[in-house]
Amino acid sequence: MVTTEIDQRCINTIRVLAADITRGANSGHPGAPMGLAPMANTLFLNHVRVDPKNPHWPGRDRFVLSNGHACALQYILLHFLGFKLSMDDLKKFRHVGSITPGHPERTHTEGIEVTTGPLGQGIANAVGLAIAEQSMAATFNKPDYPIFDNYTYVILGDGCMQEGVQSEACSLAGHLQLGKLIALYDDNHITIDGDTAVSFTEDVVKRFEAYGWHTQVLTDGDHDSSSMEEAVEKAKAVTDKPSLIKIQTTIGYGSKNQGEEKVHGSPLDPDDIKQLKEKFGFNPDENYVVPPEVYDRYHARADECDIMAKKWNKMLESYCQDYPKEGADLKRRLEGKLPDGWENYLPRYTPKDPPTATRKLSEAVIEKVASEVIPELIGGSADLTGSNNTRWKTATDFQAPTTKLGQYGGRYIRYGVREHAMHAIMNGIAAYQGLIPFGGTFLNFLTYGWGAARLTALSNLRVIYVMTHDSIGLGEDGPTHQPIESLALTRATPNMLTFRPADGNETSGAYMAALKRDKTPSILALTRQNLPHLAGSSLEAVEKGGYILEPLSDANPDIALVATGSEVSIAVDGAEILRKNGVKVRVVSMPCTELFDEQPIEYRRSVLEKGIPVVAVEALSTFGWQKYSHAQVGMVTFGASGQYKEVYEYFNITPQHVANMGQDVIKYFKDYGSIPELFPQFGPCT
């Protein structure tokens, strides 16, 4: 007997319930949950240690459903186990305001570790979760105190297996020898376009072997639970390699259309559900039925896990007594609180300090806070360490100790040239609790991994994107590397802060504001080129998003120049030219428009004041600056390759042009008779 009777009952209940739920919603994906039922049942009844009574228990195993469209399955399992997810919630599947949305969201539903659905993200998040576990274990575990010792389980399908982010992340996972990562690959040979034969005929197992994974293949995922059980045990026994278990299944198992694309993305028809229920011993006239013995089996498992959680909590108590310093630090980190007084470590500057690139000023912040005061910072770069300046001097690389290149306690990750994986892995690390990831690449390559970055924002994760070479100011590398549209993207994204600091104080201030937001990712756009330190800049001002550089501004100005980052000093020089022509100028630095938007309307109107025309200066797309300015100096084409000063000249982003534009604007509105205010009181976006 390869599957026990009670297991079979559980499996069939999942299948029937998945059909009911998607039918009830008149939307969703029944096929994958039905095909996955046996492996999910095996995992949750025998392996995954999660406790509905302690859903955030730090020692729990992490489970990721990378093919998030199969989330009916995940909701069913959470319901069976006794998580805060009722039968009523299952009936509200895919309804506005429910905790059972169309794809699993960590912010909506207890028991969901990471937000999945966009294919390939979940498996890459899982790599991050497994890295976090190794990091926390290496940092906190002591003899007899295996505080962190959990597995990360993933289910993923053919769709995930085709995505580049998955390839990147799994290659890195193999390199890092993440032995506690176990991936179950649902090989059902069906994607939306039909049989995988039409586009996906590679040898996946061989590919994973090439990555250095341990691999197993099971041919009967529809029936053979005991082989799955054994395979997971075997995977656990392999400690120096991540494990892939390929399990051949039949999508929509039990449906009249099992094994076909038809069962993938729409509910089964009522006749089909009827025969399904009959086949599996359910009353075809009843919906949403869970036999008591199924609840019993899952509740028994939940009780087992609750005992483990309680034991773990006791262990933690005892740990805190034996290792009070580590214990206190651990508790603080798990709560997401930063160490008291950490802000005092942030460097401050005066205009006398030598001009410095903000990427270097960012390094100075990292050098202080990552090495001296915030041990939960875990950094890295997508193979641009020397350019992003993301590594502090005393950093150790996060590497398998056998490589002699670092150790799992190291807090610097060599992501390789894998931007998308880096972003998605950072999401996983942040979701684990206890770590704050930051990672670097060129700003232009933020969008190589935007699929993950938008999920950072949607998932309320504190991740810091250290994006250097932030404009045409990178110079010689040219337009293939010069971001133009990138900040329009980040500013248009909800729950994401875009910082473009102008100097040392603003760079420190950007980190201060970014780190304080524990549910929001931040993009730091940093220069390659040196910038002067400005009179009037401060760390605290950054938190207002935009502010008047008082020492560089005149009273009763004729015009305001609003600029960000490297263009603030250009605006300052432009102001000087205007002043020579008798024009009084206000210079506004706007390191973070999103924070500015959060200020009271009175404050915003005091900075960009009624009656004062505004010219915006930013060496990226002018798109979007109409909100804060009457005219714009910026980019409306792609950039060019050349020394950065020449490139600025070429695109007319110069003090002289700013001054000319200022004069034009003043004249225009004089002729026009009035100056439109920028902040009407209505609309969702004031």
Added chain:
Amino acid sequence: MVTTEIDQRCINTIRVLAADITRGANSGHPGAPMGLAPMANTLFLNHVRVDPKNPHWPGRDRFVLSNGHACALQYILLHFLGFKLSMDDLKKFRHVGSITPGHPERTHTEGIEVTTGPLGQGIANAVGLAIAEQSMAATFNKPDYPIFDNYTYVILGDGCMQEGVQSEACSLAGHLQLGKLIALYDDNHITIDGDTAVSFTEDVVKRFEAYGWHTQVLTDGDHDSSSMEEAVEKAKAVTDKPSLIKIQTTIGYGSKNQGEEKVHGSPLDPDDIKQLKEKFGFNPDENYVVPPEVYDRYHARADECDIMAKKWNKMLESYCQDYPKEGADLKRRLEGKLPDGWENYLPRYTPKDPPTATRKLSEAVIEKVASEVIPELIGGSADLTGSNNTRWKTATDFQAPTTKLGQYGGRYIRYGVREHAMHAIMNGIAAYQGLIPFGGTFLNFLTYGWGAARLTALSNLRVIYVMTHDSIGLGEDGPTHQPIESLALTRATPNMLTFRPADGNETSGAYMAALKRDKTPSILALTRQNLPHLAGSSLEAVEKGGYILEPLSDANPDIALVATGSEVSIAVDGAEILRKNGVKVRVVSMPCTELFDEQPIEYRRSVLEKGIPVVAVEALSTFGWQKYSHAQVGMVTFGASGQYKEVYEYFNITPQHVANMGQDVIKYFKDYGSIPELFPQFGPCT
């Protein structure tokens, strides 16, 4: 002897010149060109058939330098061969206005096939070039007329090998059995972060075998030209698999720091260049020297190629006589001209036609134009064919004939769940000449491949992105799938048109405008949900970007509502509510803000008229709409999972809210005393 004396001289000249060029620019990457010199020399002297006298010769081989940062190499080769790239141009490497920018750009430099630099793009472009070759060959070749019969050669490095886009594209290339694609993998074990041991330890060759590629390994890429020669011959002999030749080289070969990261991204120091020149028999006091025998050797090769090109041109002439219809069509396609009268095939609608989703209306266009009148259209989808509606009824899949799933003459590509590869492959297809690619995914997943999409724009390529499920209107799939920030991104991108058509006529109009632009990519943002056909819409109006829906608008309006796509009909209903309250309303449909921006200021001011306040309505981020409106109805958060009508209600994007906002705006400006105009005359972005 593994390398002849003259070959060695050529190789060393490349190395020395690469050092001079980067030193001269005081910027750039000498190491890769120096290490790649032997393989590049072998390729260009023996295999790659390109003709400086006929640089656009359609029968030429295509060469792609995927590690574009090594472009000094490519410029040197073009110079040696006699392309329009002088020694003076080499001296202007990485200078503003030169034809030798920091990374190769197809729009700047004759002989550059595709714009590379962002890692992984080139190899994926090459897959597209190889697909195009197979497609054109299957379409046009006749017995005794091998019109299309070229190879696509790629050089790529460790960086490219780590990128997900490369994995996706190479997996597909294996599936498609692209036998004429030959990739030389420069395995020098160095990336920016140092030895690949820190992050990249997978077995690349095994991975490519898993993809179904033919593989070879050469261990002495620094010296052994004859093995390379043989390996390429062997690769050519394999006709049913793409070929990977892994060649172990030493980065910066000849430098004192050869084999180290130091030689990667900055010029060698003068002492190092001196010893290099001495070592290789060059005068250390002379710069930019090419021995005559090197020119001779390359010119001799160029002459051989010119004979081939001339032969090809004769063959084409004769082909045009024997097959006049095909010949004429081919010539038309190679010129990038559309068939006469093709616009007549575009469907037109009246308000009496049943409400239809714009993705279905897009299908109706494809059904007509792809199947009946524009044979150069080559479509596809990233595994969402049934959702994107990108396939016409009579389409045949582009597949290796042995699969029995299609043939190389088929014009529908099953990209698999590989968005980034799809975008990059479309770039390659478009760059080949003679084909116009279009490809579908959900709008939200455009950014999975943004790294490629921005290069479509930078490269002046006509690619049509068919992006369906374009807002919260996709409903149940929820916020993981609902784009919010996507159109801010596309609109902020230079040389890219964003179309969001409101009905049937506008969908046809969007295709009309998009296809006419032969140097610009277009994004078509299309709904999942049905929309009514509007009175006053037209194909022609779309070309103006935005226009007044006259039959739905009042004279002397109190307010204008500007909307796009699915929100135009919401605005129309909102206008009705306002009218009931005695307010006169103008309704403006704005299917393409970028085309609107191109109109004369007078036209723009006639649509969004001075003295009439404007409310914008779009169910995506309001970011950027401040340019065209005084207030916005749109999204400032992520979306939600639910039936689409409920989701619209939830986010208050409804006729009633539009009407309320309209009333508020009117009142606000009445109190304010004036209504600011939206288009000042100054600034680069008016």
